[in-house]
Amino acid sequence: MIEALFTFDFIRYSFISGLIVGLIAPLLGAFIVVRRLSLIADALSHISLGGITFGLYITSLTGLVINPLISGVVFSVLGALGIEKMRTAYKNFSEISIPIIMSLGIALSVIFLSLSNGFNQDLFGYLFGSISAVTKGDLILISIIGVVVVTFIILLYKEMFLLSFDEEYSEVMKINRFIHIIFIVLVALVISASMRIVGILLVSAMMTLPVAAAIRITSSFKQLIFVSILFGELSVISGLFLGFHLDISPGGTIVLVALVILALTFLVKKVGVGQSDRAREL
Amino acid sequence: MTEAVFEINNVSYEYRDRLEHTTALKDINLTIHKGDFVAIVGPNGSGKSTLLKLILGIKKLQTGEILIDGKKPKESTFSEKIGYVSQKAASFAKGFPATVEEVVLAGLTKKRGLFSRYKKEDYARLDDVLKLLDIDDLRDKNISLLSGGQTQRVFIARALINNPEILVLDEPTEGIDAKNIHSFYEVLTKLKEAGTTILLVTHDIGVVIDQADEVACLNEHLHFHGTNNEFRNLNEADLSKVYGFPLQLVSHDHDRQCCEVAHND
Structure with missing residues (x-):
């Protein structure tokens, strides 16, 4: 694969995109998991699918070529804002916003698909991820999203920690609610960035599996972020490598590697008394 | 009289459902001055925590007005000088x-x-x-x-x-043992001496009489607001009105003036 990396542009684009996704998906995933919002990634990936099928439909209807990734990003961001609006409307049943947006995404996808004469190869790549589908334009978009996400977390780490740990205290401290809305929008952007590599159906795994593994063996929040990214990168690199050599879907392989890492954290029993005590607390 | 930190004017609050409204607070008027140690006491469901949340801006005001340092909460910079311990903090x-x-x-x-x-x-x-x-x-x-x-x-x-210049505490000693409660109130005494305004919500009346300068008794209405000495002299009828069932204060150590609530069966 290393030789192919230097020979083929598309492999290089996939690999660099994968590395960016391996960094930003667990980075935001750490905040999502501790805020008990794990399913939000699933809802937003399905609404992204709605956006992608909309892009494909417009292309088939008008001949105007729209990058489906861009229409996916737009739908995903709108879905994120919709979830946020509904989370405040159903204060005591905030999780209900997730299936609402998820069903909207699936409904739109099915309708746009039927309007644009069904499945095509391009859509298959979006659903399950593809090593050959990442274009230079995609890589640029994913890089921009990566820079925005990392900058946001570096600049607003304190506020994001407080918001995740104790929303009520952050209200008392008058931490701007706008930070939370930007965060949700960034989650939508990361999902759009990740779906080229791991596919829509598996994108939420990149945000949650590395964190689910890391949370069992770490005791501070900074450690959690660091170890989650480590596991994320390990999954992406080995998943792409194995996918390439075994000629199987890279998305599925990346997620399986992440699951193996998670299983290993279950097997590691005596990392330390404190840590195994914490695992019981989860 | 020192300057007012919190001015609560004619504040009422209802929990609204589709079918019914439950009144939590009715026409509350209360002023807390700089450097005061004020305890808000009352039974469960008396609106203590609701009042605290309105003061802190966690809940939106429905009627009335709350001024912080003479300003509306949005214009005030109190969030930079406040410390808050929530009743349910441990659950996070x-x-x-x-x-x-x-x-x-x-x-x-x-x-x-x-x-x-x-x-x-x-x-x-x-x-x-x-x-x-x-x-x-x-x-x-x-x-x-x-x-x-x-x-x-x-x-x-x-x-x-x-x-913090203002410390707001909602049942802060819940789950703490007697020794640590004692050291906690020693800390509060030091803070008070340093000029910190303290607003404490509790149902531990014994501690209130020992520590606070002023006591406010809340049960939907503000039934009483006065010094701890005045509170100590409240008669059974007044106290029972607040708690909704017969109560009396039993002073069992005159030197320490520590009192507790007992049923008047």
Whole structure:
């Protein structure tokens, strides 16, 4: 694969995109998991699918070529804002916003698909991820999203920690609610960035599996972020490598590697008394 | 008379459902002055926590007005000088991957402001506040591994790290043993001497009479607001009106003037 990396542009684009996704998906995933919002990634990936099928439909209807990734990003961001609006409307049943947006995404996808004469190869790549589908334009978009996400977390780490740990205290401290809305929008952007590599159906795994593994063996929040990214990168690199050599879907392989890492954290029993005590607390 | 920190004017609050409205607070007028130690007491469901949440801006005002330092809450900068310990703070800690240090430092989030990191002096302040609450040995421990009392002290430390001018406490000693309650009130006494305004919500009347300068009795209405001496002299009928069932204050140590509530069966 290393030789192919230097020979083929598309492999290089996939690999660099994968590395960016391996960094930003667990980075935001750490905040999502501790805020008990794990399913939000699933809802937003399905609404992204709605956006992608909309892009494909417009292309088939008008001949105007729209990058489906861009229409996916737009739908995903709108879905994120919709979830946020509904989370405040159903204060005591905030999780209900997730299936609402998820069903909207699936409904739109099915309708746009039927309007644009069904499945095509391009859509298959979006659903399950593809090593050959990442274009230079995609890589640029994913890089921009990566820079925005990392900058946001570096600049607003304190506020994001407080918001995740104790929303009520952050209200008392008058931490701007706008930070939370930007965060949700960034989650939508990361999902759009990740779906080229791991596919829509598996994108939420990149945000949650590395964190689910890391949370069992770490005791501070900074450690959690660091170890989650480590596991994320390990999954992406080995998943792409194995996918390439075994000629199987890279998305599925990346997620399986992440699951193996998670299983290993279950097997590691005596990392330390404190840590195994914490695992019981989860 | 010192300047007013909180002015609560004609505040009423209802919990509204589709079919029914439940009144939590009715025509509350209460002024808390700078440097005062005021305890708000009342039975469960009397609106104590609701009033606190209205003051802190966690709940939106429906009727009436609350002024903080003479200004409307939105115009006031009180969030930079407030410390708050919530009744349910400990529930956030369950399973959360954060150390005591990370949680306590989070109390400085507003003070440090956007786009900045914690400074050297913040870590020095962290050392002081952990020592003050006798939890300096827990600094690197994960918060979810602590006992209920230890967790509560971590949240008190988070409220104090800010050097708050106003300290708002909602049942802060819930789950803390007698020894640590004693040392907690010693800390409050020191803070009071340093001029901190303290607003404490509790149902522990014994502690209130010992520690607070003023007592406000709440049960939908504000039934009483006066000094702790005046509260001590309340008759059974007045007290029973607040609590909704017969009560009396039994003073069992005149030197320490410690009182407790007992059923008047």
